[in-house]
Amino acid sequence: MQKAARLSQPARPPGRPREFDMDTALDRALRVFRERGYHATSIGDLTAAMRLATGSVYKAFRDKQAVFLAAFERYVALRQEQTRSAAGRGKNGRDRLRNVLLSYVEHSQGIEGRRGCLVVGSAVELSAVDPVIRARVSAQLETNESFIAGLIREGQADGSIPEHVEADDTARLMICITQGLRVVGKARLPLDGERLASVAMKLLA
Amino acid sequence: MQKAARLSQPARPPGRPREFDMDTALDRALRVFRERGYHATSIGDLTAAMRLATGSVYKAFRDKQAVFLAAFERYVALRQEQTRSAAGRGKNGRDRLRNVLLSYVEHSQGIEGRRGCLVVGSAVELSAVDPVIRARVSAQLETNESFIAGLIREGQADGSIPEHVEADDTARLMICITQGLRVVGKARLPLDGERLASVAMKLLA
DNA sequence: TATAATAGGGAATGATCGTTTCCAAATAAA
DNA sequence: TTTATTTGGAAACGATCATTCCCTATTATA
DSSP states (O other): OOOOOSSOOOOSSSSSSSOOOOHHHHHHHHHHHHHHHHOOHHHHHHHHHOOOOOHHHHHHSSSHHHHHHHHHHHHHHHHHHHHHHHHSSSHHHHHHHHHHHHHHHHHSSSHHHHHHHHHHHHHHHHTOHHHHHHHHHHHHHHHHHHHHHHHHHHHHHEEEEEEEEHHHHHHHHHHHHHHHHHHHHHOOOOHHHHHHHHHHHGGGG | OOOOOOOSOOOOOOOSOOOOOOHHHHHHHHHHHHHHTTOOHHHHHHHHTTTHHHHHHHHHHHSSHHHHHHHHHHHHHHHHHHHHHHHHSOSSHHHHHHHHHHHHHHHHSHHHHHHHHHHHHHHHHHHHTTTHHHHHHHHHHHHHHHHHHHHHHHHHTTTTOOTTTTTHHHHHHHHHHHHHHHHHHEEEEEEOOOHHHHHHGGGGG
């Protein structure tokens, strides 16, 4: 099959090349999915948002669920980047955790908040009905949870968080807080980052 | 059957009387809505669950949204009863709050947890699309929040919760916890009531 | 009894959904 | 060129959806 591929060349696949940028299209798709959820988003909504014809979408993806899954993966990657970046702006474990919480509140609030979170949306709307998505959502929640547990342990190592804090239990509760923030933000209740983060930091006492 | 209607009798309305029990039917409807959400629940699913014909449903309700709204109201009433009852089993404010948290975790976990919460489901799936439901959801979140704030203030009055605790901020964070518990429970992660409640009670320190 | 009013129930309806099909266009290889 | 392969795009398709219609059954009242 593979003749060419002249060492480290990208090696263009045969046939007409794709005209649209996949990441751009996925960004547009995930925005609609976040806003309206899976079932309330029709293929027509998707093609309009992605600026593609129906046929093009079905050339690039097997079906609607595949579009959703791809959008989900992109969303999770982007969010993870933002969260890690927030954690980076901290001088110790406790500080990093506080910044992560603040970042979560900020993303759960205002315009971004009412756009919603794809993880929360998938958990609520799809996990009862789609085992593939449910497994993906659970895995992501566990990834996020162990990231937080890691920050707690870092804080305990650098002395900014007491040793008696139960890292795993506290991390699980904090995951509940972050997911709950998205629910409350979606319902458009105002969220004050400083106030909420201050209260939440008591969990590290 | 009865002649009657003699002063203060319920006074049966004209025409053929309803054969089914409304609350029973709503209980069945809300169960499907909780499990699958609004859009994934078809009228066919509803009539099967409620054991009514399509026509009967449309005789009793204006449309699908009206069924949902009625189911929502019944769900909220039932849950409020359960939560108040849990609060009742406590000797002081702090104890009542702990019981409420424990009750929330229990309902967010296991079979009941994967059935999901109609408030969370509505917030996530419908608040972007349906202003009526969004307003109802926001109002309910605020009701729940002020119930919790009230318990905190009770605890401060009876000395079981320190005065320096910010009742409103803490209540809002606790609402996030409860809503987040439902998200995490829907994704089927295990939730340990004792452990989570113990950690959460640190917010009252 | 006859009439009016409402509920029960299933078939019919029209809209919308996700998906497929088909043809023209673009690219690489032969 | 020609051929093979893939994309772009719109029209077509069948399934399913929420809703309406219509007929029968049941009640209270005249």
